[in-house]
Amino acid sequence: MRKKLSGEAVFQVVDILLMCLFIFLIIIPIFTVVMTSFVSEAEIARRGTFIIVPEKFDFSAYKMLFASGKNIVRAYSNTLFRVIVGTGLNLMVTISLAYGLSKDNLKGKTVITGFVFFTMLFSGGLIPTFILVKGLGLIDSRWSMVLPCLVNTWNLLIMRNFFYAIPKSLEEAAVIDGANDIQILTKVVLPLSKASIATIGLFYAVSHWNAWFDAMLYINKTPLLPMQNILRNIITAASSIGDLGAEAYNSLDVVPPSQSIRAATIVITTLPILVVYPFVQKYFVKGVMVGSVKG
Numbered sequence: 388m389r390k391k392l393s394g395e396a397v398f399q400v401v402d403i404l405l406m407c408l409f410i411f412l413i414i415i416p417i418f419t420v421v422m423t424s425f426v427s428e429a430e431i432a433r434r435g436t437f438i439i440v441p442e443k444f445d446f447s448a449y450k451m452l453f454a455s456g457k458n459i460v461r462a463y464s465n466t467l468f469r470v471i472v473g474t475g476l477n478l479m480v481t482i483s484l485a486y487g488l489s490k491d492n493l494k495g496k497t498v499i500t501g502f503v504f505f506t507m508l509f510s511g512g513l514i515p516t517f518i519l520v521k522g523l524g525l526i527d528s529r530w531s532m533v534l535p536c537l538v539n540t541w542n543l544l545i546m547r548n549f550f551y552a553i554p555k556s557l558e559e560a561a562v563i564d565g566a567n568d569i570q571i572l573t574k575v576v577l578p579l580s581k582a583s584i585a586t587i588g589l590f591y592a593v594s595h596w597n598a599w600f601d602a603m604l605y606i607n608k609t610p611l612l613p614m615q616n617i618l619r620n621i622i623t624a625a626s627s628i629g630d631l632g633a634e635a636y637n638s639l640d641v642v643p644p645s646q647s648i649r650a651a652t653i654v655i656t657t658l659p660i661l662v663v664y665p666f667v668q669k670y671f672v673k674g675v676m677v678g679s680v681k682g
Contacts, residue, residue: 415439424448424650431646448647452621452655458609459617465529466614470595473533477591478584480538485546486572507540513604520605531605532598532613539594542587549583550576593660618652 419439426438427445434442453459487493488500511519516535525531553576561571577584599615606612622645 420650420653424647424654426647426650428647445647448651451648452618452651459614461610462612462614462617465611466596468529469532469598469613470592473536473595474588474591476533476537477539477542478588481543481546481587482572482577482584484538485543485550486576488543488547489550503540503543517604526605527608527611528605529611532595532602535601536594536598539591542590546580546583546587549580553579589664592663596656596660615656618656622648622652 419437422438422441425444425446425448426441427443427447430438430442430445484503488496488503490496493499510516520526520531520535523534525534557575557579558571561575566574597615599613599619602611602613602616606616
């Protein structure tokens with residue numbers, strides 16, 4: 388009995404040490420990026436780019452990023468519109484399609500699923516997509532960042548398989564009680580799918596938050612650009628001083644190094660996701676089917 392307890396104790400100690408090492412390996416790069424965003428040009432020239440604790444905190448990088456307050460606020464509003472509206476539409480369309488494809492009595496189910504899967508292997512291409520977006524009149528519109536990426540095929544198939552795994556007895560019981568398909572979806576299927584919806588919703592939200600390439604293609608007006616594109620322009624200006632950079636530098640006493648600008652950009656773009664993630668994480672490990680069927 389003592390040997391068993393001793394073995395369990397050793398296992399717990401080793402497990403704790405490995406977890407601490409893993410946490411350390413994750414935290415150190417994040418901490419280094421945050422600290423680098425507060426480093427001045429002189430300190431980087433003297434100590435190098437890998438700085439854990441700055442000798443003196445310098446806020447020049449953040450001052451430069453927020454030098455144009457109205458543009459930053461407008462860019463954040465465009466990004467929030469894309470994340471909130473885009474994720475909501477993504478989930479609505481994905482759930483609707485996935486629920487329909489999970490039905491065995493759907494006519495042409497195999498053909499429709501084949502067409503859906505085909506889009507994972509082949510796409511129309513960049514130029515045809517641009518022509519389509521332009522033909523729909525979405526150029527210089529915030530909807531050009533939402534509608535073309537309305538459904539992610541991989542997320543759709545995951546959601547369909549999740550709906551397909553829900554016991555049919557629950558839906559049959561709802562049908563006996565007089566429920567139609569919409570009532571079954573909203574009152575039976577969706578409450579049991581909170582974990583799947585939260586996970587896929589987070590995937591969509593992070594994708595919208597990090598996206599910048601489509602805005603670069605479809606948006607020509609600066610007031611409509613999301614945050615990622617504005618920050619990308621600032622980073623480009625910090626790397627090579629030009630007309631865009633000169634205007635931002637005029638408001639600063641000290642020109643921040645490009646490393647600090649990049650680090651501050653990472654902090655600004657990552658912080659909102661880090662704040663939201665803990666509220667969604669609980670759904671990742673929650674047993675959604677526990678207690679749904681008894682006997």
